[in-house]
Amino acid sequence: MPQLNLEISNRFEDGLADPESAATTLFRTLEVSGRFPIGDGDLSIVFVSDEEIARVHDDFMDDPTPTDVITFPADPEMESAGEIIVSVDHARQKAEELGEPFSRELSLYLVHGWLHLAGYDDRNETDRAAMRQAEQEALALLDAAAEPIDFKLTSV
Template identity: 50%
Template sequence: MNESPNESKRVSVNSLCPALSFNDQEIERMFAILDEFGRFDPPAGEISIAFVSKSEISRIHEVFMQNDSPTDVITFSGDPDDGTAGEICVCPTIAQSYAKENDKDFAEELTLYLTHGYLHLCGFEDIEDDDKIEMRNAEQVALKTLVEQRAMPNFSLRL
């Protein structure tokens, strides 16, 4: 990889959540750090991030997975031939609710969702029990890496 973790990572961020505050460069750096220091197999191409509402994530979940319940994150693989690594759709409202109910930090919870989506793009799965364990371990490695490299994005959500 040619990019430094301090340079812009190939990330496109779109937010359909006007109450969410974030810094695009922090998100780009997060993925660059994971690519460089995370010991994962990162996909080639641009990563698209979409912050969406609870109703939108429910709609996406139903259309693509035949389940109309809201979920926290949905990941779609890209096509390296087209220069796309994939898209990560995340619902900040669900992250906020979960964080509040479980006495967790909202920014860390949302970063976990982005990390989870990234790991899916790196080939991790979480359907089978063994895969879930592997995914949870990879999430912990990724989050530890982000903390060590001081690359945790700062998010806030106005309710």
């Protein structure tokens, strides 16, 4: 089982309440399951706005539009297990649009990032189908966890 050191940064200034607890539970549940293993090292999780994720998207992928999640791969030489950047704005808007709980949508983005680190991809239809299946399996693991994962907004 990987030895992960979680580094969680909440740079979303519009009111994400204590994401560290929910994120830690989410990632520890995935780690302990052993179902989708990733490498050892520091796993950086950053919660941001649409504006900030759009800057990252532009800087690294030449696309200035906001997106839901960006994952940077592991770098064993730097003792990095990877980095997952998620847009809280995007999760809030999509959850409202779909009539889904905000916490579930944000959890999906974090799961998606983890799965990229575990080797899943979504660049073609076959890979996307495998990614969607793995997302559902991972969400089922989270649903069955002893501790609930509950991300909350302090403002809407």
